[in-house]
Amino acid sequence: MTHNDGKEHWEYPRNGDLKVNTDAAIFTNSNRYSFSMVARDHLGELVEAKSSCKQGTIDPVLAEAIGIREALSWVKEHGWCxxxxxxxxxxxxxxxxxxSVTLSYLGRVIDECKGLLAQLKERNVTLMFVKRSANKVAHYxxxxxxxxxxxxxxxxxVSPDFYRxxxxxxxxE
Known part of the structure; x- marks a missing residue:
């Protein structure tokens, strides 16, 4: 972990920067999984949020990996720096x-994330770990x-609940 990892509360990005929080969920009863991403600016205001729900039963870690990959692709697509x-x-x-390299579907998604981060390095895009308490909006x-x-x-x-x-x-705090 780096010194910026493990934040317990959502923190505002610097003026002009963005923060994208991402999370995944598994719905075993309906054989579905979802992932979400929420982009907010330096004032904490919503720039855009996106979610997707897919049919299939997958491992929660793979769902998280897919969510991260999609969030990085989304950042690239928008040209955000x-x-x-x-x-x-x-x-x-x-x-x-x-x-290290992992030879599996999960390993392929991880490699895609690594590749996207390398492509986005010049745009100053980073990947950070935060605690669930700092990721409430994407989790919701x-x-x-x-x-x-x-x-x-x-x-x-946004709905009133999402806004709250x-x-x-x-x-x-």
């Missing part, structure tokens, strides 16, 4: 930072997207 991508899955952050969205195929949100689209979770994140 100065972006910290945060996840509460320490195992994935460590695997992506590790130089992943848990509540079990019936939503693919969806994006802007500030005017975002506001709760911004409280300084």
């Amino acid at each position: 100065g972006t910290a991508v945060e996840t509460d899955c320490l195992a994935m952050v460590q695997a992506i930072r590790c130089s 969205l992943a848990r509540h997207s079990n019936s939503i195929a693919d969806r994006s949100w802007r500030m005017e689209d 979770v975002m506001l709760d994140d911004l409280k300084v």
